[in-house]
Amino acid sequence: MNKPEVCIPRSNNLNSSKTYTPLDDVSHIVANKCSGQARSGETVVLKNTDFEDFVDQSHEDRTTSACIELLNKGIDSSKHNLLEDAVNYFMECISKCHKFKNLLYIRIKATHMLAQSRKDMDDFSSAVNHFKEVLSLSKLMESDSIDTSSVYLSLANTLSIMNCIDEAIQMYTECLSLYPDMYSAMYNRSMTYFGASRFTEAVAGFKEITSKFSSSIEVNCVDALYYLGRSQELIGDVSSAFVNYSAVIKFDPHHVLANYQSGRIFYDSGSYEMAIECFSKVLQLKPHDYMCFYNRGMCFKMVKEQDKAFQDFENAILFNNKYVKAYVEAARTNPNVSLRYYDEAISLASNGIPYDDTAQIYFERGVYYNHKKMYQEAVRDYSKCCEIDNTHLESFFNRGAIYSRELNKTDLALQDFQFILNQREDSQTLMERSFLYNTLGEPSLASLDLEKAERINRKDAEVR
Secondary structure, three states: OOOOOOOOOOOOOOOOOOOOOOOOOOHHHOOHHHOOOOOOOOOOOOOHHHHOOOOOOOOOOHHHHHHHHHHHHHHHHHHOOOHHHHHHHHHHHHHHHOOOHHHHHHHHHHHHHHHHHHHHOOOHHHHHHHHHHHHHHHOOOOOOOOOHHHHHHHHHHHHHHOOOHHHHHHHHHHHHHHOOOOHHHHHHHHHHHHHOOOHHHHHHHHHHHHHHHOOOOOOOOHHHHHHHHHHHHHOOOHHHHHHHHHHHHHHOOOOHHHHHHHHHHHHHOOOHHHHHHHHHHHHHHOOOOHHHHHHHHHHHHHOOOHHHHHHHHHHHHHHOOOOHHHHHHHHHHOHHHHHHHHHHHHHHHHOOOOOOOHHHHHHHHHHHHHHOOOHHHHHHHHHHHHHHOOOOHHHHHHHHHHHHHOOOOHHHHHHHHHHHHHHOOOHHHHHHHHHHHHHOOOHHHHHHHHHHHHHHHHHHHHHO
16 A cells, blocks of 8 residues: 655645745845845835935925925825825825926835835735836936835735736846845745746755855845755755755754654655654644644554554544545544544535545445445445546455345346456456356356466466
């Protein structure tokens, strides 16, 4: 029997199905050229002095004062999550600035904040257009006064959320051409590759990050190191992945995902005790994680600790009562209550809960009924298994054996045995049919099947 697989979380958060959302700019702490600037997405109340190099500061200039007031009102509204109000203030500010060349800087700032507000409202298409407008307007400035790198970053992040992968990567690259050491742009670009299943490119990106920032005390590379390992695992380089997961755990012993993936690798390599240790660490941090209970239960099952395995499968069900895999494994682990768990698993699978081998559940419940001599129920489940998967020859054999030995339905038994023999030469089926022919008073046919079965067995023995 093939060793069952443990489960892989669908996302970075073990209890979450959300897709990856890029980080905003945190690179100013490591990029000297960005030092002292506001981070992307932050709001800072702007004073008249912010524009002293660009705007005539005369208090008599009502247009300038009005624009600054509208801009600050918009920023204040953004800080209090009054996004509709913020949008209105920014748009009015932009409208007033439009006709005055000396107010271009204020107009750019307002457009940038408008783009950010649109993004925060999940109006990503409008946000993209506004970010692009900021980049276009910035080219009209006589001095290099606009931090376009942060605009490129915000634009790239928005495009990534919209799944515009190639354009997002292009904008991250533009950002990095201005500031090559911007951690957030490097990380987000690599995560965009990862989210698009372009794992080879993700590996290259994360390697660059860990190489460039590994000695920095200001940048935490643990997540980049984890996703380097995950990307390597997904392209089949499991040994390198394990090395990086171990490095992550050394830096952060409580890193949930690194412990989780290390547990999976230990399980796949047969190091079940080590896998149990990793999954136990995860459960200390996330005590309601049903998938981790299931995985640890599989490890206990492999080391024959059936009681602990059953308890973990029950806990998995406790925290997700629609987790079909846990019901199936609970049924396999504890024969005393297996029927109840098989019934629940079949009920869930029949009502649209995903499970990759529903036919096998029917087969196993059929075996349970067979052992209990509940032959009609067993035939019903074997038949359902055959209906779902007509390559499941064990179900045809078991059903045929019940027809032959218990229910006296010899014609149906012969049909099942012949179906199997049409697919392959099988000594067990030939011997069972030989027994049936003898009971039917057909000794010559029985003898032929027995001779064929013995020949197949001799051939198999020679091969072994």
